[in-house]
Amino acid sequence: MKKATTLRSRHPLPVLATAVALVFLYFPILVLVLNSFNASRYGASWEGWSMRWYELLFSARSRDIWEALQRSLVIGVAASAVSMVLGTMAAWALNRYRTRLQKAHFGLIYLPIVAPDILMGISLAIFFVTLDVERNIGAITVAHITFCISYVALAVLARLQDFDGSVVDAARDLGANRWQTIVRVVVPLLAPGILAGGLLAFTLSIDDFVITFFVKGVGSDTLPLKIYSMTKHTKEMPVINALSTLLLTFTFAVVWWVQRLSRARAVA
Amino acid sequence: MGNPRRQPNPERRNEWWTTLPSAGWLLVFFAVPTLLIVVMSFKPAGPYGGFGEGWSLKAWADMAHPSYPAIVWRTVWLSVAATIVCVGLGLPVGFLLGRADEKTRALLLLLVVVPFWTNFLIRVYAWKVLLHPSGYLRETLVGLGIIGENTLLLYNEGAVLLVMVYAYLPFAILPIYASAEKFDFALLDAARDLGASSIRAFWLVFVPGVGRGVLAAVVMVLIPALGSYIIPDIVGGPAGEMVGNKIAQRVFIDRNWPHAAALATLLMIVTLLPVIFAFVQQKRESVPDGSRKGGGKATA
Numbered sequence: 001m002k003k004a005t006t007l008r009s010r011h012p013l014p015v016l017a018t019a020v021a022l023v024f025l026y027f028p029i030l031v032l033v034l035n036s037f038n039a040s041r042y043g044a045s046w047e048g049w050s051m052r053w054y055e056l057l058f059s060a061r062s063r064d065i066w067e068a069l070q071r072s073l074v075i076g077v078a079a080s081a082v083s084m085v086l087g088t089m090a091a092w093a094l095n096r097y098r099t100r101l102q103k104a105h106f107g108l109i110y111l112p113i114v115a116p117d118i119l120m121g122i123s124l125a126i127f128f129v130t131l132d133v134e135r136n137i138g139a140i141t142v143a144h145i146t147f148c149i150s151y152v153a154l155a156v157l158a159r160l161q162d163f164d165g166s167v168v169d170a171a172r173d174l175g176a177n178r179w180q181t182i183v184r185v186v187v188p189l190l191a192p193g194i195l196a197g198g199l200l201a202f203t204l205s206i207d208d209f210v211i212t213f214f215v216k217g218v219g220s221d222t223l224p225l226k227i228y229s230m231t232k233h234t235k236e237m238p239v240i241n242a243l244s245t246l247l248l249t250f251t252f253a254v255v256w257w258v259q260r261l262s263r264a265r266a267v268a
Numbered sequence: 269m270g271n272p273r274r275q276p277n278p279e280r281r282n283e284w285w286t287t288l289p290s291a292g293w294l295l296v297f298f299a300v301p302t303l304l305i306v307v308m309s310f311k312p313a314g315p316y317g318g319f320g321e322g323w324s325l326k327a328w329a330d331m332a333h334p335s336y337p338a339i340v341w342r343t344v345w346l347s348v349a350a351t352i353v354c355v356g357l358g359l360p361v362g363f364l365l366g367r368a369d370e371k372t373r374a375l376l377l378l379l380v381v382v383p384f385w386t387n388f389l390i391r392v393y394a395w396k397v398l399l400h401p402s403g404y405l406r407e408t409l410v411g412l413g414i415i416g417e418n419t420l421l422l423y424n425e426g427a428v429l430l431v432m433v434y435a436y437l438p439f440a441i442l443p444i445y446a447s448a449e450k451f452d453f454a455l456l457d458a459a460r461d462l463g464a465s466s467i468r469a470f471w472l473v474f475v476p477g478v479g480r481g482v483l484a485a486v487v488m489v490l491i492p493a494l495g496s497y498i499i500p501d502i503v504g505g506p507a508g509e510m511v512g513n514k515i516a517q518r519v520f521i522d523r524n525w526p527h528a529a530a531l532a533t534l535l536m537i538v539t540l541l542p543v544i545f546a547f548v549q550q551k552r553e554s555v556p557d558g559s560r561k562g563g564g565k566a567t568a
Contacts, residue, residue, distance in 0.1 A: 011466040017360035018376065021437060025383050028394035028434070031404065035397065045402075090290035097283045105287050108294040114487070114543050115302075115536075116495020118512045122532050123301035126308060126525060129318075146297040149290055209389050210497050214519065224389050231393050231502065241397075244390045251385045255378070 029248065036241035053242040062239060068226035071137060072206050075222060079144035080152075080201040086145070087152025087201075088194050092186075094153070095160040112150045120147060121214030128215065135217035143215045144205045151204065152197030159193025305536075308529035317523025327526035331534065336514075343510040344538065346425060347493035350432035351440075354489045355482060357433075358440030362481065363474060365441070366448025377445070380438050388435065392502050395431045396422065399503065423505030431499050439488040447481025448474075480553065487546045494539050511535050 039050035056062060090109055094102055112120065124143050128135055167189070171181040187194070209224040216225065227243070230236045312324035330336075361380075365373055383391065398405045399421040409415045421427060455477065459469035475482070497512035504510070511531060518528035 011470075013467075013470075014360040014364035017357055018364045021357055021361050021441070022379055024434065025380070025437065028391065028398050029383065029386065031398055032390070032394040086290045086293060089286045093283060093286035093290075096286075097279075099283065101283065101287060105291050108291055108299065112294065112298050114491055114539070116491060116512075116539055118495045118497050118515060119302070119305070119532055119536055119539075120298070122515055122519060122528060123305045124297065125519065126529070127297075127301035127304055130304065142297060146294065149293065153290065203385065207388055214516075224387060227387065227389050227393070228498075231389070231396070237397070240390070240393065244387070244394075247390070248386055252382070255382060255385070259378070 032241050033245045033248065035238065036245040038238070041235075041238060053238040056239050057242045057246075064221070065223075065226055065239075065243065068221045068223045071220065072223040075137060075141050075144055076202045076205040078141050079148050079205045080198045082141075082145045083148035083152045083201045084194055084198040087149045087197055088156050088187075088190065090149065090153040091156035091160055091193075094157055095163070096165070109150045109153050112147050113154070117147075117208070117210040118214075121211040124211065125214040135215060135220075137220050140212055140216055140220065140222065143211050144208065147208075147211065148201035148204060151200050152194070155197030155200060156190055156193040159190055159196075163189060302536075305529045305532050308525055309533045311526045311529075313524045313526050317525075319525045324526070327524075327530040330527060331530055336531075339509060339511055339514055340534065340538070342425065342508075343494060343496075343512075343535075346429055346432065346510065347490055347496070349429055350436060350493045351486055351489045353429075353433045354437050354440035355444070355485050357437060358444045358485055359475060359478075359482070360470075361441050362444030362448040362478065363470070365445040366451055366478075367453050380441050384438055389498060391435060392431055392498055395427075395434065396502050399427055399430075422503055424507050425504070427503040428496075428500050428508040428510070431503050432493050432496060435499060436489045436493060439492070440485040443484035443488060444478055444481040446484075447478035451477045480550070483546050483549055487542055490542050491539050495535060511538075 036053055037049050037051070038046060039052065040047040057065065090105065094106055094109070120143075124146070125135075128139055133139055167185055168181055171185045172178075176184065207224065208222075209228060212222050212225060213228070216222075221229070227240055230240050308319060309327050310323050310325065311319040312322060312326060314320045365376055368376065397403055400406070401420060401422065403421075406415070406419075406421050409421075410417060410419075415421075451474065455473050456469045459473045460466065464472065495512055496510050497516060500508045500510045500513050501516075504513070511534070515528050515531045515535070518524045518531060
C-alpha cells in the first residue's frame with residue numbers, strides 16, 4: 001500500500017544509476033564470452049568465429065584443468081559437509097543459550113567473516129608450516145572448513161529466529177529420545193537454512209583463491225589456482241575464456257533451474 | 269523459549285556439547301594462527317627464510333622504510349575511494365529496488381547477484397583483457413580521442429580502483445536494498461509535499477532512513493578492499509601494489525616471515541578500525557530504534 005502513493009513524478013536518476021550499474025557488471029563478462037569464440041589469440045580484434053579454444057579445452061593438453069576442477073569439487077563437498085554439521089550446532093547453541101560463553105562463541109563465529117582473506121591465508125600457512133603439517137588437499141580442506149563454518153552458522157541462525165522451540169519439548173514429551181528428536185524434528189525443520197548455508201559454503205570454497213594460494217603446498221592446484229597460473233601465461237588466455245563461458249552457462253542453468261523449482265513449489 | 273536460563277547440570281552440559289565443536293575448531297584454526305602472526309612479527313628473520321630464535325623488533329623497525337607508508341596510504345585511499353563510489357552507486361540502485369514491484373525486484377536482484385557466482389578471478393581477469401593495451405576499450409577510447417595514443421589503462425591505481433568498484437558493488441547494493449525494503453517511501457512524498465525537491469528528499473530523508481544498510485555496505489566493501497590481493501596483482505602492476513601484495517612477496521619471494529607477519533598485523537589493525545566503528549555505531553542506534561537488525565550480510 002505504501003508503494004502506491006509514490007507513483008507520481010519519478011525522478012529518472014535511480015533508473016539511470018541501475019542501468020549503469022548493470023551494464024558495468026555485465027559488460028566485461030559479455031566481452032569475455034565473445035572472445036571465447038574469437039579466432040584471435042589476443043582478443044584484441046575480431047578474426048572470425050572459431051571453436052578452437054573449446055577444442056583445446058577438451059583436448060589432452062588441458063587435462064590438468066579438469067584435474068584441478070575435480071580437486072576443487074572434492075574439497076568443496078568435504079568442506080561444506082563438515083561446516084554444515086559444525087555450523088548448525090553452533091547456530092543451535094547461539095540461539096538457545098544466552099550465556100557469556102555464547103558471547104565469546106559469537107565473536108569466534110563473526111570474526112572470520114570480517115577478516116580479510118589474506119590474513120586468514122597467511123596465518124594458517126604459517127601455522128601449518130610451524131607445526132610441520134603436510135600442506136596437501138587435507139590442509140586446504142581444513143582451511144576451507146574454517147571460513148565456511150561462520151556462513152553456515154549465520155544462515156541457520158536466521159532460520160532459527162522463527163523456530164518454535166516447544167516442538168522439541170513436545171517430541172521429548174511424546175517419548176522421543178534425544179537422537180530421534182534431532183534427526184526427526186530439528187534437522188528437517190532447519191533443513192532450508194542448513195542447505196542454504198551449505199550451498200553458500202560450497203560456492204565460497206569453489207571460488208576461493210587467496211586462502212588456498214597461501215595454504216597449499218606443491219602440486220595441489222584447485223581450479224582458481226589453475227586459472228591464476230593460466231592468466232600469467234598469455235598464450236593460454238583464450239582457453240580461460242572458453243572455460244569461463246562454460247562455467248557461466250552452467251551457473252545460469254543452475255540458477256534458472258532453482259528459480260523454476262522454487263516457483264513451482266510456491267504454486268503447489 | 270521455554271527453557272530456564274540457569275539450570276545447573278544437563279542444560280549446561282548440552283550447551284558445552286553443542287558449542288565445543290565449532291568453538292574448538294575456530295580456536296585452533298582461526299584464533300591461534302591469528303595470534304601466532306602477532307607473535308611472529310616480534311621474531312627475528314631466519315638466515316634461510318622462516319624465523320630465528322629469540323625476539324626482535326627489526327620487522328617493525330623495517331616498517332619505517334619509506335616504501336611502506338606509501339603502500340599503506342595507497343591501500344587506504346584506494347579502499348576508501350572504492351567504498352565511496354560503491355555506496356554512491358548502491359544508494360540509487362537500492363532505492364529503485366526498494367520500491368520496485370515484486371516481479372521487477374526479483375529480476376533485478378537476480379541480475380545483481382548472478383555475477384557473484386562467476387569465479388572472482390575470472391571476473392578480474394576479464395577486466396585485464398578489456399583494459400589490455402591492445403584491447404577493445406583502449407582502442408575505442410583512443411579512436412574517440414578521449415585518451416591519448418600513449419595512455420595505458422592497465423597497471424596503475426586507476427585500474428585497481430575501477431576493478432575494486434566492479435568486484436565489490438554487489439556488496440554495497442544488497443545491504444542498502446535490505447534497508448530500503450523496510451523504508452517507508454511515503455516519507456518521501458511527505459517531504460515533497462513540504463516543498464523539498466526530489467534530490468533533497470532523497471538526500472535528507474531516504475539516505476538517513478537506510479543508514480543501517482549504508483553502514484553495513486561500508487563495512488562489506490571497505491574490509492575486503494583493504495585486504496585486496498588478486499585485483500592489484502592482476503591489473504595493478506608495481507604502480508598499483510597494495511599491502512596484500514607486499515605480504516605475499518615477503519612470504520613467497522624472500523620467505524621473511526616476521527616481516528610478512530608485521531605487515532599482516534598492520535593490516536589487521538587497519539581493518540579492525542571500521543569494524544569497531546560500525547559495532548559502536550550499531551550499539552548506539554539500537555537503543556532508540558526498536559527494529560530488528562539490518563541483516564546486511566551477503567547471504568544471498
